[in-house]
Amino acid sequence: MSFWKDPLKIAADWLMSIFTGWGMPEIAAQILIGFLGVLVLLSLLMVLDILLVWVERKVVSRFQSRIGPNRVGPFGLIQPFADIIKLLIKEDTTPAGADRVVYNLAPILSMMSVLVLWAVVPLAPNILGVDLNVGALYIIATGAIGTLSIIMAGWSSNNKFSLIGAFREVAVLLSFEIPMLTTMLIPTIFAESMGIGTITQKQDVWFVFLAPLAAVIFLIAAIAELGRAPFDMGEAESELVSGYNIEYSGMKFGMFYAGELLHAFTFGGFWAILFFGGYRFFGLEQVSPFLAIAVILFKALIGYWVIMWVKYTVLRIRIDHMLAFNWKFLTPVAFTLLMVTAFMNALLRGTPTWLYVLVMFLSNVLVAWIALEMARSYSRKEREKVESVKKTVEVSHS
Amino acid sequence: MTGEQIIFLVVALFTLGSGLMVVTTRNLVHAALWLIATLFGVAVVFALLHASFLAVVQVVVYIGAIAILFIFAVMLTRKELRDQGPQLNKNWWFGALLSVIMFGGLFALFRGWSGLSKTAAALPSDFDTVTALGNALVSPDAYVLPFEVASVLLVAALVGAVYVAFNRK
Numbered sequence: 197m198s199f200w201k202d203p204l205k206i207a208a209d210w211l212m213s214i215f216t217g218w219g220m221p222e223i224a225a226q227i228l229i230g231f232l233g234v235l236v237l238l239s240l241l242m243v244l245d246i247l248l249v250w251v252e253r254k255v256v257s258r259f260q261s262r263i264g265p266n267r268v269g270p271f272g273l274i275q276p277f278a279d280i281i282k283l284l285i286k287e288d289t290t291p292a293g294a295d296r297v298v299y300n301l302a303p304i305l306s307m308m309s310v311l312v313l314w315a316v317v318p319l320a321p322n323i324l325g326v327d328l329n330v331g332a333l334y335i336i337a338t339g340a341i342g343t344l345s346i347i348m349a350g351w352s353s354n355n356k357f358s359l360i361g362a363f364r365e366v367a368v369l370l371s372f373e374i375p376m377l378t379t380m381l382i383p384t385i386f387a388e389s390m391g392i393g394t395i396t397q398k399q400d401v402w403f404v405f406l407a408p409l410a411a412v413i414f415l416i417a418a419i420a421e422l423g424r425a426p427f428d429m430g431e432a433e434s435e436l437v438s439g440y441n442i443e444y445s446g447m448k449f450g451m452f453y454a455g456e457l458l459h460a461f462t463f464g465g466f467w468a469i470l471f472f473g474g475y476r477f478f479g480l481e482q483v484s485p486f487l488a489i490a491v492i493l494f495k496a497l498i499g500y501w502v503i504m505w506v507k508y509t510v511l512r513i514r515i516d517h518m519l520a521f522n523w524k525f526l527t528p529v530a531f532t533l534l535m536v537t538a539f540m541n542a543l544l545r546g547t548p549t550w551l552y553v554l555v556m557f558l559s560n561v562l563v564a565w566i567a568l569e570m571a572r573s574y575s576r577k578e579r580e581k582v583e584s585v586k587k588t589v590e591v592s593h594s
Numbered sequence: 595m596t597g598e599q600i601i602f603l604v605v606a607l608f609t610l611g612s613g614l615m616v617v618t619t620r621n622l623v624h625a626a627l628w629l630i631a632t633l634f635g636v637a638v639v640f641a642l643l644h645a646s647f648l649a650v651v652q653v654v655v656y657i658g659a660i661a662i663l664f665i666f667a668v669m670l671t672r673k674e675l676r677d678q679g680p681q682l683n684k685n686w687w688f689g690a691l692l693s694v695i696m697f698g699g700l701f702a703l704f705r706g707w708s709g710l711s712k713t714a715a716a717l718p719s720d721f722d723t724v725t726a727l728g729n730a731l732v733s734p735d736a737y738v739l740p741f742e743v744a745s746v747l748l749v750a751a752l753v754g755a756v757y758v759a760f761n762r763k
Binding site for chain 2: 337340
């Protein structure tokens with residue numbers, strides 16, 4: 197066993213020998229090593245987060261036919277560091293009448309709700325925080341903390357715009373949680389476990405081939421959970437200025453902003469883990485954990501890029517349309533798909549893999565087709581109703 | 595005292611303290627936030643008991659849904675978020691007496707019970723609590739009937755809510 201094969205264990209053993217050499221009891225050394233591991237992971241994530249600012253700005257500028265930051269350093273790579281220095285030396289303001297404790301707690305909770313997600317992210321077969329047996333639910337639970345931070349920020353700022361923004365955002369978050377959790381249960385059925393690590397290991401065939409519709413619904417729900425366009429009603433800069441974080445300045449705003457970017461990247465990662473095999477790529481993950489980490493970061497970046505692609509292409513949807521789309525279309529489809537998948541899974545137990553994949557794929561296509569057909573006939577009926585009203589109005593006028 | 599006991603004591607004190615703050619604070623939104631802290635403490639207690647499913651569901655359902663709806667309801671219905679009236683009414687001594695008697699009775703009862711001094715057998719390392727819970731919920735020998743009855747009750751509540759809110763044309 198070399199460092200190339202299992203770096204975490206080698207590092208932990210080495211640290212353990214040093215700490216016990218200092219006369220530290222073994223249990224204390226273990227706790228200390230655990231803390232150090234978390235510290236290293238979080239530091240790397242924060243550094244990654246800084247670079248994500250650059251990635252986001254560069255990508256959005258390309259979508260909008262601009263060049264983006266290109267003055268500070270090669271390709272503008274030093275730009276995010278300049279941004280951070282600006283945020284740090286900005287005046288830290290608190291609005292009059294704000295609820296100080298809640299106001300200061302909100303950005304911390306917002307950032308924390310994103311960082312704790314990484315406890316269950318499997319970076320390589322032997323590099324993961326913990327393979328919780330309730331991993332899928334854990335992701336939703338951390339989302340609940342994020343929702344809480346938004347409503348805390350909106351309320352404590354003592355500002356009507358931020359409160360309205362928080363209300364809208366929370367309404368969207370609460371609604372889209374349901375199709376998201378439902379589609380997360382579909383990989384759970386395939387893997388027979390809610391553990392994120394186990395779900396990755398079971399993907400000899402990527403789950404996107406078994407459940408393409410679930411992957412699409414998960415992506416839509418994830419974009420809504422992130423509060424990004426076309427579901428960024430909570431920000432709605434043309435009417436609410438900037439939503440729930442309007443009163444925050446300096447690094448407190450920076451926490452919300454960095455949290456949002458890292459959240460988007462993390463959900464790109466979860467999309468890859470649940471449906472695109474996580475760190476698995478044609479046996480590359482068996483060669484070395486470092487290659488596995490490279491694979492999952494690459495897949496997460498692709499997921500993040502898709503989320504950005506949607507954000508900078510699609511226009512914002514009105515909030516009642518957004519909620520109606522969720523409750524009347526996405527949620528029923530997700531539930532139907534879950535039931536069909538569970539039924540088919542029970543029916544096809546013990547059949548060869550190619551048949552299993554084929555039937556699952558076809559049943560997904562069938563559910564998607566029926567759902568779209570029903571939506572189309574409904575909208576045609578609505579359109580006819582509007583047309584007939586128009587006609588009667590014209591007749592009565594003439 | 596083991597590490598687990600210390601963690602339990604800290605969490606229990608935190609839970610009780612925030613529970614006390616829920617009823618004593620005058621600001622309604624603060625009360626809701628303290629309630630969230632209390633519920634989070636209960637989730638940690640579940641996690642200490644290796645009931646990971648219950649711990650996570652506690653956070654998802656109580657903090658993610660119910661507490662947020664509390665805050666929504668408070669903000670949308672009350673103009674004045676600060677409670678002005680007295681916090682105690684004239685029956686406070688009777689309530690205090692009842693709770694002291696209840697606590698004393700439970701304390702006396704549990705002192706005589708041998709189950710409290712036993713230590714639970716350690717779970718085998720490959721024991722999957724979620725699988726066991728899932729099997730128990732759908733097995734006829736265990737909880738399938740209460741589970742189904744609760745589901746029907748929830749569906750009835752859902753249908754009722756839709757009926758009340760339905761806009762008849």
